[in-house]
Amino acid sequence: NAGVTQTPKFQVLKTGQSMTLQCAQDMNHNSMYWYRQDPGMGLRLIYYSASEGTTDKGEVPNGYNVSRLNKREFSLRLESAAPSQTSVYFCASCRGNQPQHFGDGTRLSIL
Amino acid sequence: EDKVVQSPLSLVVHEGDTVTLNCSYEVTNFRSLLWYKQEKKAPTFLFMLTSSGIEKKSGRLSSILDKKELFSILNITATQTGDSAIYLCAVERTSGTYKYIFGTGTRLKVLA
Numbered sequence: 320n321a322g323v324t325q326t327p328k329f330q331v332l333k334t335g336q337s338m339t340l341q342c343a344q345d346m347n348h349n350s351m352y353w354y355r356q357d358p359g360m361g362l363r364l365i366y367y368s369a370s371e372g373t374t375d376k377g378e379v380p381n382g383y384n385v386s387r388l389n390k391r392e393f394s395l396r397l398e399s400a401a402p403s404q405t406s407v408y409f410c411a412s413c414r415g416n417q418p419q420h421f422g423d424g425t426r427l428s429i430l
Numbered sequence: 431e432d433k434v435v436q437s438p439l440s441l442v443v444h445e446g447d448t449v450t451l452n453c454s455y456e457v458t459n460f461r462s463l464l465w466y467k468q469e470k471k472a473p474t475f476l477f478m479l480t481s482s483g484i485e486k487k488s489g490r491l492s493s494i495l496d497k498k499e500l501f502s503i504l505n506i507t508a509t510q511t512g513d514s515a516i517y518l519c520a521v522e523r524t525s526g527t528y529k530y531i532f533g534t535g536t537r538l539k540v541l542a
Binding site for chain 1: 471
C-alpha cells in the first residue's frame with residue numbers, strides 16, 4: 320500500500336525561485352491537507368481541500384498556492400521562495416472523521 | 431483563540447521507565463483528540479479519543495481523555511529505545527476555518 324506519496328523528498332532552492340511539491344494518495348480519501356513543521360511550532364496548516372474542486376486557506380497560507388488536480392492529487396506551489404519558507408512540508412489525507420494519514424514529508428531549504 | 435498545549439516539551443528516560451505525556455486544549459466545537467507518533471518521517475496514528483474517561487490501550491501505550499478538565503494523557507509503560515520519537519497531540523473541531531489544531535509535540539528520548 321503506497322498510502323500518501325510526496326515528491327520530492329528533499330529540495331534546495333534559491334530565494335525567488337518557484338517550485339511545486341506533489342502529493343498523491345491512493346486511499347480514495349476526500350480530504351487532503353498541506354502542513355509545514357518547524358522546530359518548536361508543531362504542525363501548521365497551510366491549505367486544505369475538503370473535496371475535489373475545493374480548496375481553503377489554513378493558518379499560514381501566505382506565499383503558497385494549491386491545486387486539487389483530481390481526487391488523488393493535491394499540489395503545493397511556492398511562486399517566489401523566501402528563506403522563511405525553509406521547513407519540512409507534510410501532506411495528509413483522510414476520509415470523513417477518520418484520522419489523517421501522512422506522507423513522509425519534503426525537506427525544503429531556501430538559501 | 432483555540433490552542434493545544436503539550437507538556438513537557440522534551441523528556442529523557444531510561445529503558446523500563448514509565449512516562450506520562452500531557453495535552454491540554456482550549457478549543458471550540460470539539461469533536462475528538464488524536465495522538466500521533468513521529469519518528470524520522472511521517473506522523474503515524476496512535477489513538478483517537480472522543481469520550482471522557484474511556485481508556486484506549488495498545489500494547490504498552492494507553493490514553494485517556496477528560497472533557498471536563500480539557501486534557502488528555504498518553505502513558506507509555508516499560509519504555510524501550512524504539513519509543514524514542516516526537517509525540518503529537520491534535521484536536522479535531524466540528525467546524526471552523528480548519529479542522530485540526532496540533533500541539534508542538536513532546537520529544538521523548540529513551541536511553542538504553
